Amino acid sequence: MIVRWGTQFHDRLDALTDRLASMSHLAGEAIEIATDAVVHADLPLAERVFDLNEQVEARVAHARTRRWRCWRLQAPVARDLRQVITGVHLVADPSRMGGLAQHVAESVRRRRTRPTRRRTRCATPTTRRADPRPGLDGQHPGPRSR
Numbered sequence: 001m002i003v004r005w006g007t008q009f010h011d012r013l014d015a016l017t018d019r020l021a022s023m024s025h026l027a028g029e030a031i032e033i034a035t036d037a038v039v040h041a042d043l044p045l046a047e048r049v050f051d052l053n054e055q056v057e058a059r060v061a062h063a064r065t066r067r068w069r070c071w072r073l074q075a076p077v078a079r080d081l082r083q084v085i086t087g088v089h090l091v092a093d094p095s096r097m098g099g100l101a102q103h104v105a106e107s108v109r110r111r112r113t114r115p116t117r118r119r120t121r122c123a124t125p126t127t128r129r130a131d132p133r134p135g136l137d138g139q140h141p142g143p144r145s146r
Contacts, residue, residue: 009080010080012066013080013083013084013087015066016063016067016087017087019059019062019063020063020087020090020091020094023056023059023060023063023094024093024094024097026052026055026056026059026094026098027052027056027093027094027095027097027098027101029052030049030052030053030056030097030101030102031097031100031101031104033045033048033049033052033101034046034049034100034101034102034104034105034108035104037049037104037105037108038104038107038108041108041111041112043109043112045108046104046105046106046108046109046112047105047109049102049104049105050105052101053098053099053101053102056094056095056097057095057098059094060091060092060094060095060098063087063091064091067084067087067088067091
């Protein structure tokens with residue numbers, strides 16, 4: 001069976017494109033879940049974001065190795081080279097998106113696991129001091145002399 005190198009190269013390039021699309025979808029899902037976790041202060045939902053981000057990072061690492069295999073497979077012509085370079089740049093985007101979602105989830109975790117501080121009232125009520133300048137203590141100044 002004869003396999004043309006160009007066909008194999010384009011098949012791998014298409015597979016890389018599909019991986020990028022699935023990573024972007026997964027990172028978008030992580031951002032949606034992180035947003036819901038913040039809005040509802042839901043810690044289990046925030047924990048799910050960490051799992052999704054691990055999946056995104058694993059796919060990003062795999063895509064990075066695949067893109068170099070794609071590159072070494074064939075000396076790409078200008079159009080193919082642009083596609084590979086674009087893939088190199090696009091692989092970083094889902095990673096940043098997942099990192100953002102994880103940061104949002106970490107803020108939910110910090111808010112939910114922080115011990116609550118009990119607010120105490122002062123034993124004596126505070127009184128407002130009168131300002132020595134006329135009119136600044138909340139009272140109207142007396143009649144002005146002209």
